Amino acid sequence: MSLMFLHGRFLPVEEATVPFLDRGYLFGDGVYEVYRLYGGRPFARELHVDRFYASCSGISLEVPGTRQELVGILDRIEAHAPARSYIYFHLTRGPAPRLHAWPDACNPALAVMAVELGPVPETWYRRGVAVITYEDIRWARCRVKSLNLLPNCMAMSEARARGAAEVLFVNREGFVTESATASAFAVIGGYLRTAPLTFNILPGVTRHLVLESARESGLPVRESAFTLEELQEASEVFITNTPFEILPVAVIDDRPVRGPGPMTRELMRGMARRVEEETGHPAQCSVALG
């Protein structure tokens, strides 16, 4: 049985239902967060909870209860979660008459569930994945982890249809912003590059950890966006997110790029160390390091 938290109580996920008038359902009015468990132990949870509060504040949504109460609920869901899983939680503005402007008094609805992670082919880490490029048609507040994921769903469905695992979003000026579910990095001219946070992207927790680890290892880092043209010269390309950590990119729009190189591997080592230290369990990307 998979336990979840919804509308103030714990229940089996199969029994969970939402009111039709919930603004999360009608307008996507809400935000979400995802963090990972290794051997049942949470990784980087504080950073994810911080970002959850930042996302809520970005849409003027007040989190009911205290942070301690929220963490208490997360603890309980973790205790029933599969060892290899992620915790998904979201807050919608709750039920209200269907008007675009939200009412002064809302009753926000918190939901928390654990999702078991399936096996990932080792070749994804050893050789890399295929991605497609896709126009970044998202809104202008991508720092908010909003429930409105339709552009991301459209992009990922196109990727699946073309046999690719992910997407690189390209904005109107021709810059790569990020992926549909991940941050994007490339090694260009010897520098590790990724778009800065001012670039309408999500402040990825894994992105933050990777940049921290790169600086600790003395790798040359530039938080500056790169164009599709510059990407042709990249010696390494990878994407980062909570479920996959660091995933090398081997093909962009059917064109092969060089697989995981020395910087990607160094950063995977850093990630593996961090996960091991914090949870006592191996990181997934360590399959590429053996």
Ligand SMILES: Cc1ncc(COP(=O)(O)O)c(C=O)c1O
């Ligand atoms: C658009 C987008 N960018 C980046 C990320 C990576 O964020 P994190 O490393 O915190 O999982 C995600 C994760 O869901 C995402 O949806």
